[in-house]
Every structure is written in structure tokens, then in C-alpha cells.
Amino acid sequence: MTRYDPLLNAIKLAMHKLRKYRASGPEFAIVRRFHQPDMPFCSPGEETVDVRLSSHHEHPSVPFSTIQRFIFDYMSRHRCAQNAESISLGMQADPFIQKQGDFSGARPGFKRIITGPAVKMNMRRMRDCLDDLFEQFRCPFQAERVLVSEPTEGKEVRYKLRAIVRVVHV
Secondary structure, eight states, rough: OOTTHHHHHHHHHHHHHHHHHHHHOOEEEHHEEEEOTSSSSSOTTBEEEEEEEEBTOOOBBBBOOOHHHHHHHHHHHOHHHHHHHHHHHHHOHHHHHTTTTTGGSSSSSOOOOOOOOHHHHHHHHHHHHHHHHHHHOSOOOHHHHHHEEEEEESSSSEEEOSEEEEEEOO
């Protein structure tokens, strides 16, 4: 054993943690309000008000539009790869999306239909937002590796979110 062995072990451990961190993707917090105190978990009717990146000691807001927040929220709960049309149809049937903000009592839930082409366009915009944020906060990620596009046999592309996502109620 040399005097450098503890240092080498610490470097190996740090490299292992960095590889694991990069493989799992970044960590995000979906911020929801209007949580029902008697419910032990999330329920349709809450409102997704923000998506935040957990980066070191900072938690910057991802500048997503309302539609983009809903797509991100949907993808965080449905982790299988889906094409744009499947995401569109899934969001139309998803009670978390369709009942957004119902618990506020102020307005009816989200009733807009997001088409497949709109999902594709918003994926590109979401990647741009994420790339800008990752660069600004010096995060070692690329948006294309977080919002992953998986090719298929035809021209179709399937999308998948690769990140750690937790929900915060305010």
C-alpha cells in the first residue's frame, strides 16, 4: 500500500458517482399546487405550476410554456417510449392533464387538444430550453439525452424522458 492509495480510491469513487449521475440523467422537481391534504399521493385536479432543475444547491425554473410543462409531467408519469401521436392521445385521456387545476375552484380543467405535430414541435422547443439551462448552470447533460428520440423501423420517432423526477406540493 502506498500513500496515494486513499487518494486513488477517492478518485475512483468520484468517477463512479459521476458515471452513475450521468447515466440516470438530471434531477427535476415538478411543482404542483392545490394538493388535497387528505390524499397521501398526487391526484387529478392538482395544477402543475413549475418544473425545476435540481442542480447542486440551485433549483432554477425550466422556462417551459404551460403545454410543455404538461408534456413533461405526462412523460414523467408514463416512462415508456411513445410516438408523438401516442403522447397526444394519452394526454387527452390522462385525468392528471385534463383536470389540471380543478381543485382550485377557479376554472375548469385543461381542455385543449394537443396534436401529434404540436408534440413534435414542443419537443424541439423543450430541448432548446433544457440546453440553454444546462449551459447556464454548467450541468454535464445534453437535452437530446434527457428527452430521448428513439428511431423505429419507419419514419416514426418515439420519445422518452430519461431523468429523475420528483413531485413537490406547495
